[in-house]
Amino acid sequence: MNILVINCGSSSLKFQLIDAVTEQLIAKGLCERIGIDGSQLVYQPAGKEKMKTVTPMEDHTQAIKLVLDALTDKENGVVKELSEIGAVGHRIVHGGEKFAASTLITEEVIAAITECNELAPLHNPANLIGIAACKELMPETPMVAVFDTAFHQTMPQEAYLYGIPYEYYKEYKVRRYGFHGTSHSYVSKKAAEVLGQNYEDLKLIVCHLGNGASVSAVEHGKCVDTSMGLTPLEGLIMGTRSGDIDPAIIEFLAHKENKSIDEIMTILNKKSGVLGLSDNFSSDFRDLEDAYLAGQEASVRTMEAFAYRVAKYIGAYVAAMNGVDGICFTAGLGENSPLIRNLVCKRLGYLGITIDDEQNNKRGKDLVVSTMDSKTKVLVIPTNEELAIARETYAIIK
């Protein structure tokens, strides 16, 4: 069965068509600048060149229609007709406390996702538009919602509650939710496979280091803590997000700079992180790495602060689980940067970690990068959120 995986943003839409049985990618692509001038579709059947079409897309329905046309196109399509797409899997950012697992999309589910909108005002409404558009164009095709927050719903109360009046939790559900759950789940399971051990027997820490970055503690196959919170702003220093700060800084800066809370929040989300810390040098870790290696002061302090924060979270999660068997690195930076893995792991000598430099310099596949006798294993596991969504969708449709 072919599964269409859809990841809908406010002005973009990423898609992959995956054969759920063989788990092979059939085609993938991206619609950009939906509802904005210059919208374009990038479409790539597996094993072929990318094709770019600049064409107006007024809304997401039009974008999905173009995607479906591309997939069924006589010349470059990959299926003869739409009925060959057995199901659609939608990535949904926030499922609140309502969804601890993926679910078949019904009217009730759509209503429940809509109730989570205020927890993720930038993401959930766009995800819902994607659902509505697919429903309109493929009314008979079953759809599944796969939530970024679901994997973290196993966190115990002491990990998800904040030290603020309890009534805010009861009244508004202010608590830690965590994100990137599909990735943390996929990577931790894969790590157990690579180590040849039972998932349920292991204590694992997953470092998902991309533009957005988060760490999670996975004990015996269940998430017990994660660094992102009510929103994806908490935790690690990220590309442009601040991660943890003293909340009093918000008021302090609002006074000093004569700015509103909204303006300060924009600074914390879009102008902070490694971009802000490097004095606007770059939010891209490739630039920062090159400059770090050349000894540029801004990049040295930024990379060290980034790595320090990751190491600090690892320490916290070793405490949370009273031990750790493996530390996994994933996502753009985690998968591709031997340097960042070194900068983090050099702070973890107390865990008996030694890195195998030859392994650590390899790329693009599942790897154990610690030495054979390293007490705690260090792994690189390329994440694949789309495949994980296709798997979840298939499991439910079957």
Ligand code: ADP
């Ligand atoms: P997201 O999905 O959150 O946008 P990704 O997981 O794609 O993020 O990661 C993007 C980040 O990974 C960027 O900062 C990029 O610079 C970094 N990255 C990608 N490739 C490399 C590389 N070869 N070396 C260092 N950093 C890299």
